Amino acid sequence: MTSGAVEAARNILTRLHEVMASRSNAQAKLNNVVEVIGECLDSEVCSIYLLREGMLELFATRGLAQEAVHVTRMAVGEGLVGTIADNIETLNLAEATAHPDFSYRPETGEEKFHSFAGVPIVRRERAVGVLCVQHVDPRRYEEVEIEALQTVAMVLSELITNADLIDEVDTHSFDAASNGPEQLHGLTLVKGLASGTAVYHQPRVTIEHVVAEDTEAERQRVILAFEKMREQIDRMASQAEFGVGGEHEEVLETYRMFAYDEGWTRRINEAIDSGLTAEAAIERVQQRTRMRMRQIDDPLLADRMHDLEDLANRLLRIVSGQMGTAASMGLRSDAILIARNLGPAELLEYDRRRLKGVILEEGSLTSHVVIVARAMGVPVLGRVRSMRGIVREGDLLLLDADQATAMVRPAAGMIEAFEARFAKSRERQAAYAALRDVQPVSRDGERITVMINAGLREDITNLSLTGADGIGLFRTEFQFLVSATLPQRERQTRLYRDVLDAAGDKPVMFRTVDIGGDKTLPYLRHDDGEGEENPAMGWRALRVALERDGLLKAQARALLEAAAGRTLNVMFPMVAEPWEFDAAKAVFDNQLAYLKTQKKVLPEAIRYGVMLEVPALAEQLDLLAPKISFLSIGTNDLTQFLFAADRSNPKLAERYDWLSPAILRFLRRVLRNVEGHNVDVGVCGEMGGRRLEALALLGLGIRRLSITPASVGPIKEIIGKVDISQIREAMDGWLANPPENMRATLARWAADREILVD
Template sequence: MEGRVGVTGARRLLGRLRDVMAGSGTAQERLDQIVQLIAADMEAEVCSAYIMRAGDILELCATEGLFPESVHRTRLRVGEGLVGVIAATARPLALSDAQAHPAFAYRPETGEEIYHSLMGVPILRSGRVSGVLVVQNRSQRHYTDEEIEALQTVAMVLAELIAAGALVDVEEQHPTDGIGTLPHRLDGVRLNAGLAIGTAVLHQPSIVINQLVAEDPEAESLRLDAAIGEMQRSIDRMLSASELAHGGEHRDILETYRMFAEDRGWLGRIREAVESGLTAEAAVQKVRDDTRARMKQISDPYIRERLTDLEDLANRLQHHLSGSVITAAAEVETDDVVLVARTMGPAELMDYDRARLRALVLEEGSPTAHVAVVARALDIPVVGRVKGALAQLEPGDQLVVDGDNAQVLVRPSEDVQAAVESRLAERRSRKAAYAALRELPAVTLDGIAIGLYMNAGLLIDLPELDATRAEGIGLYRTELPFMTRQDFPDVADQTALYTRVLDQAGDRPVAFRTLDIGGDKLLPYLPETVEENPAMGWRALRISLDHPAMLRTQLRAMLLAANGRLLQVMFPMVSEVAEFAAARRILDMELERACEHGVPLPSHLKVGVMLEVPALIWQLESLCRQVDFISVGSNDLMQFLFAKDRGNARLADRYDVLSPAALSCLGEIVRAADQYGVSLSLCGEMASSPVDAMALIGLGFRNLSMSPSAIGPVKAMIRTLDVGPLRQYLADATRQTSHSLREKLREFARDHGVSV
């Protein structure tokens, strides 16, 4: 029998199952018939169906071959035994000697000890595991890929029987926290800051597949091809008409999306599913569920983003086949939409009317996800990784999306809604007040000028230079465009990008940070290494020095883009002066090459470092003799100073950057920079908080780089600050042993009329 299950066998089995599903009898009777049919057709002594119940419990609901009395008695937790492993991983498992597997769990009531080989597949519906389907044989049988594929196809039919709720109550098939309709809070991560209130709209309307098994596979293939063609044409029309269709990284993202719509591997898997006997809609659903299961097993953010694009396209293709709307966008009636989705592709967000869209809530997502990039361009608050959002939210629910604090308030009470509306009104008022300060200088009451710069990483950030009147870009993160591509951009592509940045900046300086990759920022075209402590591992300048050709390409593009203008380059994650010297030698090689090729040199070249590693603090004298400027990366510096993983929720609030230790450390850097006349700035999150920025100015920082939205509040603080008393206050306070000086600094601000 090995290898005998092919396209013809799968079609025959599906046809028989279709007859059973359409026949009379209870759901239990039909399930019993189904396991009997599968066992006979696949020449297996055993076929068993386990169905998920509440509490992540898998219950044996039907079997052919095991002891009948074990039905509805045998239960396994997810992760327990081989069946539990299949449910936990959502992946098939085929073993010729199942009992030798370390996860094998013997249940005497089943009588399965005489069966040696096992093949099992998850029963998937909408990306969730609703059960496990298993066949077993007495002999040590080697199951083929064709047999696994056939069992997966059958499992999809079973998923529809389970979903009907006659075997296990529908309420048991959905995760719940028991909250019901009471107001509550969902936590996530911030993908884009901001605050909004609105009505929940679930992104993808459910599609009911009325027919799973095809009566005419050839006709289904023709339907599929026609739908694929229409989908591809509709994507072309949508992207050409989009307000984001021209320029910048968005274009790269959208072109990549278009490319995936023509991916042969993905389309080929759907066509194979149709050939096995499924309808076109069911074939797309099968590949879609497989994709979702794969996503749960992959941690690489770039690969997950690729799979998210395929998920998006599967949704579109299903709707083209069914003739229904592609997303909820066409059905939205409310004027204050809070969009809720498991995940989204970048083009899907653009289906919605921007004037009605208030916020976005995702069950998944990362700051570099394509949809997050587009959302930032549209200034939409986004909270991602909100676990169980779709299970707990209903269409029409009132939601408050607090992007600043990464929270979603569900069905808020009237007093909470009133408080949020008040906060929104205050934000609008403050925004107007900050706009009034836009043309005024950032100068303290005692006449000290503070340079306010903005952080950027995408071309869409650059219009904020004019909107905020920032003095320049203190940190341009060059790695973000690299992370939205499938291969390393060549010199021409990089030159075009850096040229546009400098052109839009005009006469304002731009500090380009060379690639800061590694850690949580991975490139798909570099070999990935598994590290126990990636934040302190092979990343940033360490990678660049190990791949000098990559660094030379980037520096060459920056020199070409400068084209006789000011160029500022800074190297990240420098741990010792020798590393900076090595990077500077590579830059000098590119300067020599530019001279040889007649490339106009920058009118002025400034080379600096990101001070993020504490070891560099004890080399400041040597460092200051070699650099033109130092930019303190406070996020990493504080992480390393306190041995505190920034991603660890337990440590998030344990240590404060306004502690005496942290401020003393920053004070040492200021003193060294002043002594040697080196320009100094800070470009971490500290610069974006008015209280933190006030402390930095009191320590002696005179240049701060921050997110564009922070420039207004920080400028308002500066224009109400007298630095003299603050400097003396900090000199005394940093000698204390307090956990934090934050509240004391707030009290200082209140006592001295400083706007924080």
């Protein structure tokens, strides 16, 4: 907030304080409010719309026709005013009629006014009205004026709520229908099953007073609250919860960085300078953060903003004295935690013995809380909307994060079915755990290599838990995604060395950084890559690394130094042409030559490989095969490229089958194109972790699978039951003359041999 904005807001708040202190009725106060704002901002029109009976009604105006007051009404989402309320966002337009949502209301007499600016009046995170100004001349309002309007909107929220002028925002009201069972749907963030009672993470902090009486006293309250909050964060970040050096520690370091951010502190103090109380100032800055979050498409930046909001909630609770969170009060029984969003530090406050699962209204796969939850082994379901209208505190919840659902207030039969499934899941896990030390050998004696995919230091423990043969895909980009800045080479070296140490004599295939596309980094920008219509096929993976060669050089040196005296397996993602592999390998060769001059201990051997995700590479494998030691087929990307179908589009997700003859024939051709070369071919991705699909891959000739740790037991079991010579013969026949339904045909083949594939 600029000094001009502070002065403008203070001037308006001073006059508004007099208006609110008067003995006038609520309507008269609103009439005075629009006059004050119009005069202070030198605006010809100032209007207040309030939410009544579900409609936005013009309650007071200076400049528009007085006959329109209490007559002009519009729905949320209708017109410019309705758009502001619907999106809870600010509009600032030089020409109002040019906006696609403009709706002309002749009774207001607004046709002569061109410029328009409006801000939402927010109560408990919901827009309950709109404050707007208009001007004859076409112009955008200055930032000073917009910030002053936003501050005034907070004061209006208190005034109109106390005067009972708006629909009451009751976030805990339930209709009769909500007493029975209800199913919630969302996005799987961390897989798992859990049951427990619903516990809301955070009771709402009610701000009683908005306008400050003593600015200096409010500033001191904020300073003390900041000190207390930073002590809490420092204490949490220093706890060795999951061992030393994990990615979750980097997350908490980033979180702590926000707690000490001077810009955030300054904005809160400026809001206090404008005349707000400490609580209102924090809420004022928090509202701006929420508005910015709605405009951010970048998921990584949005996650950073979520962290900042988490801290703002913590600060607000401290300064208001309303410290009671579910964590501080303690969990009394097995609980499913419910929150709009959750910061990593807040999750760490909970008793891990009682916390069984988490459901978030927001959340994303790359959010910091998900990284910490995965390390804690807590299932998480995200993107579940409108929970507060469905779930009551204490309701029984059955969380099935595997299926991305949760059942609220389940009937007795549902509970029995869930418990049976839970018990069966535990039985299966116990059976699969018993296969940990059993080698995956087929009935006819073929040894299959079963490896796991990983991306965190903590994932390495799954090697011993599953008995996997190694790590067939270590996603190095995860370290980049959870870091606030580009990870330094020394930090990368430490991670790779720790992974190799933990893996022992089992191989680890490091995939060089695959960023870009939908995995954007706030600290790594590219002008041509912004706003890509199809990011999966855009500036990502090796394309980024070859252009930003400093990034690949640092990673190459880190991998070479970490693998000193050992075998280094490195593969390059998204290779479309052999020359791209040559260019990437040249970066490693140059770093290797440099390390030799420095008398560094070098890797005992280096095996280079590529990810086959781009179909074009399959046509040139005869040129590439002599140069590589292994080839890993990335079935997730490969499938969407072959079918020209975005795998993230729910309408297409189930349309194209991995067991389509097109996919299977393509994979068989890849295998034939490397025959005669000493190239180890494997499959990385979800396809290899599904029992029926794995059966098909074995029939094609795939002998190495890299899958999720949870899939290792089921895949080991099916390998031990299949005669590979039989499935190979059957697959040859089916691909020569494809059946109408390959999936059903393969399932019948398996059932006839008592091979469980479901």
